[in-house]
Amino acid sequence: MSHLRRLVPALAVLSAAALALTGCESTSGGDAQASGGSGTFTVCANSPYPPFEFEKDGKVVGFDMSLGDEIAKDLGKEKQFVQANFETLESGAALDTGQCDAAISGISITDARKKSVDFSKPYFNDQIALLTKKDSGIKGFDSVGDKTVGVQQATSGEDYAKDKKLNTQQFEDVELMFQSLESGGVQAVSGNISTLSKRAESNPDLEVVQTVDTNENLGVAVKKGNKELLDSVNKTLDRITSDGTMDKMKKEWMGL
Missing domain, CATH: 3.40.190.10 (Periplasmic binding protein-like II)
Structure with a gap:
C-alpha cells in the first residue's frame, strides 16, 4: 500500500481493545499482549494484506513479517505477531496501549500520521x-x-x-x-x-x-518518542539494504 491509510481516531480507540494474537512465532498467550517482554519483539499488522502479511500453513508470513524477523534478530529477541485493526496502527493506539512494540503493516508515511507515531526510514515505495x-x-x-x-x-x-x-x-x-x-x-x-x-x-x-x-513510502511505526527502538529499526534497514537482504525479500514476496 502506498499512502495506505488515514486517521480514523474514534474507531482507533474503540478497536484497540480488540487486538487479538494470531499466528506468531511464540505461542505464549501471556507474552503476546506485552510490549516486547524480556525476550520478545511484538509486531502489529492488519492481515491479510498480501504480499506484506498473509496466512500460509497456519502462520502469518510476508514481506513485512520478514522485515520484522530481521529487526527482531538484530535486537536479539523473538518476533511475535499481533493481529490488529488498521486504524489502531495508524493512529498509534496499539502502540500507546502497549499492545505491540512496532506496527509493520504497509503503512504509508504521512504528515498526519507523524503526529501520532514516529516512523522509520522508508523501506518501500x-x-x-x-x-x-x-x-x-x-x-x-x-x-x-x-x-x-x-x-x-x-x-x-x-x-x-x-x-x-x-x-x-x-x-x-x-x-x-x-x-x-x-x-x-x-x-x-x-x-x-x-x-x-x-x-x-x-x-x-x-x-x-x-x-x-x-x-509515497512505507515505514515502520513505533510509539511517539521511542527513539531507542526507532534507531534500532533504522540500523536494521541500513543493514538489510547494504547486504542484499532487502533485495532478496522483494524478490521472494513481490517478484521484484
Missing part, C-alpha cells in the same frame, strides 16, 4: 493501482464512470478514489474486497500495486489497468 475484470470495459480511473470501486477503509486507495469523485464501497478486510470484485459486487478495486498485482497473478480474469505514482 508503492503505487496506487486500479484492478478490474478484463471484460469490465474499465481502462483506468477516468473511465470508471458511475460504477462502484471497492476500497479498503482508511487507505490511500480509498483517498485516491474519493479524490477522483468515484463511487466507492468500503471494506475493512482486503480479502473481502477482492471477493466482492470477483463476484461482481464492485466493478473495480483501488489500492496498491504490490497487493493488486499479486491478486491479478492468481486470477486470470483480473487485470491491473492503471498505476499512478504517488511517490
